[in-house]
Amino acid sequence: MRIVKDVQELRRLLSELRRPNGAVQERSVGFVPTMGYLHEGHASLMRAAKEQSDIVVISIFVNPIQFGPNEDFDSYPRDEQRDAALAEREGVDILFMPTVDSMYPQPTRTKIRVSGLTDRLCGASRPGHFDGVTTVVAKLFNMVQPDKAFFGMKDAQQVAVLQQMVMDLNMNVTIIPCPIVREGDGLALSSRNVYLSAEERSQALSLFKALRAAQEAVTEHEASTVGELDAILRQTINQSPLARIDYVEILTFPSLQPLELTQQLEQIEEDVIMALAVHFGRTRLIDNMRLQKAEVLSHV
Numbered sequence: 001m002r003i004v005k006d007v008q009e010l011r012r013l014l015s016e017l018r019r020p021n022g023a024v025q026e027r028s029v030g031f032v033p034t035m036g037y038l039h040e041g042h043a044s045l046m047r048a049a050k051e052q053s054d055i056v057v058i059s060i061f062v063n064p065i066q067f068g069p070n071e072d073f074d075s076y077p078r079d080e081q082r083d084a085a086l087a088e089r090e091g092v093d094i095l096f097m098p099t100v101d102s103m104y105p106q107p108t109r110t111k112i113r114v115s116g117l118t119d120r121l122c123g124a125s126r127p128g129h130f131d132g133v134t135t136v137v138a139k140l141f142n143m144v145q146p147d148k149a150f151f152g153m154k155d156a157q158q159v160a161v162l163q164q165m166v167m168d169l170n171m172n173v174t175i176i177p178c179p180i181v182r183e184g185d186g187l188a189l190s191s192r193n194v195y196l197s198a199e200e201r202s203q204a205l206s207l208f209k210a211l212r213a214a215q216e217a218v219t220e221h222e223a224s225t226v227g228e229l230d231a232i233l234r235q236t237i238n239q240s241p242l243a244r245i246d247y248v249e250i251l252t253f254p255s256l257q258p259l260e261l262t263q264q265l266e267q268i269e270e271d272v273i274m275a276l277a278v279h280f281g282r283t284r285l286i287d288n289m290r291l292q293k294a295e296v297l298s299h300v
Contacts, residue, residue, distance in 0.1 A: 001088045003095045007143055010096055014144065017055050017093065027054035031146035031173075033137060036060035037077040038086045041181040041189035045150040046090040048178050057144050058087055059096040061103060065111075066132025077194050096144070103139065111135045114161045114168070117256050121157045121275055122286065125246050133158060134165050146173050154180045154188050156273055156288045160254040180287075182208065188287045200280040203240035207276050210236035211289040214274055218265065218291060226250050227261030229274065237278060246277035246284060253290055268293065 004010045018026045030053025032045045042058075049056045060083055067073035080097065087095045112134040117123075123130050141149070151159050159177045166175055181189045186208035187201070196204060214232045217223035223232065233248045250259055253273040265272075275288040 001084075001092050001095055003084060003097065005097050005099065005102065007098065007102060010094070010143060013094060014055070014057070028147045029053055029055045029057060029144065031140070031144050031149045032056070032058040033140050033149065033151075034058060034060055035062045035076065035191065036083050037079055037191035037194070038083045039189045039191065041152055041154065043086060043090050044181050045152060045178050046087065046092055048176065049148070049150050050091055052148055052176070053146075055094070056090075056092050057094040057096060057146065058092050059098070059140055059144070061096075061098055061136070061140075063103075063132055063136040064100060065104070065108060065135060066129050068126055068128065071126070072192075077191055103136070108135065112138050112165060112169075114164050117157070117161050117164055120251065120256060120258065121247060121249055122155075122277065123157065125277060130158070130161055134161060137162060138165065138169075138171075141171060141173055148174045148176050150176045150178055152180060153177050153290070154190065154288070155286065156253065156275060156290070157256065160256055163254065186212070188285070190285060192283055192285065195283040196280060200242055200283065203242045204278075204280050204283075204285055206237050206240040206243055207278055207285060207287040210234075210276065211274055211287060215289055215291065224265055225261065226259045226263045226265065229265075230261060233274060233276065237276070240280075242280050244279040246279060247275070249275045251275065 002013060004013060030049030032049050034042050046056060046058060062076050064073055084095055111131045113131050114134055118130040151162065153159060163175045166173055183189065185205055187205055210233045213236050214229045217232055223229050229250055230248060237243050237245060251257060251273055252270040255270065271293050272291040273288055277284060277286045
């Protein structure tokens with residue numbers, strides 16, 4: 001595995017790897033952008049990239065322009081040595097770790113904004129967040145020129161936003177959404193889980209518990225409207241005294257359009273996503289579950 005910090009070196013190395021020894025056929029590149037402090041969720045993305053690509057590149061960059069003024073940019077967990085060991089173990093070819101100065105050598109005057117899809121969920125809770133995400137991902141795509149880019153569905157809004165960006169700007173890359181990876185007890189893996197105290201972590205299981213309860217209410221014919229699902233989600237989360245709900249949203253996916261609480265589930269023509277953001281102490285966790293029209297909602 002090669003560890004690269006310079007953009008020009010990255011481009012030179014990728015050019016060599018794509019056509020080794022002047023090969024006629026170009027090798028494919030799979031890319032996994034991350035902010036580091038890697039865990040099994042990231043490892044699953046690397047494995048997916050390795051299965052579907054000839055060359056695997058991951059980036060580790062804690063992107064300052066996607067953090068708000070009172071968010072955790074300075075304290076975001078970092079461990080480059082540990083991350084490098086995990087990436088090498090997963091067979092990554094290039095680990096790209098640019099500095100802030102190399103990514104933003106001067107104040108950024110150009111940003112990419114995807115309208116509509118960023119107005120709800122984390123976009124509403126974190127103004128400007130997705131402008132920072134789309135801008136840095138577009139920059140990374142320009143640097144790496146991947147054929148496929150792999151993102152976890154834990155941040156389903158991010159997946160939808162990036163798919164829209166790629167389509168609108170005719171970027172020559174395919175976004176590959178990958179399943180949420182969970183601990184054995186259901187907690188979605190996140191670099192921010194390290195912030196949780198033992199009691200907060202125990203109560204954070206209420207997110208997955210709420211999603212499962214709502215899913216079961218659909219499959220067991222116990223819920224027939226959006227409002228009934230919303231009530232199940234909120235009631236289950238509120239059983240945890242430390243939980244402070246940021247949002248509970250039930251939307252179409254991937255269009256992320258809001259649904260009326262009175263809407264009958266059987267009348268919805270798209271997949272549905274139940275999305276949560278909940279604070280436990282100083283830690284904000286997100287989670288979601290997708291209800292596929294053909295597999296779930298048709299059983300109502």
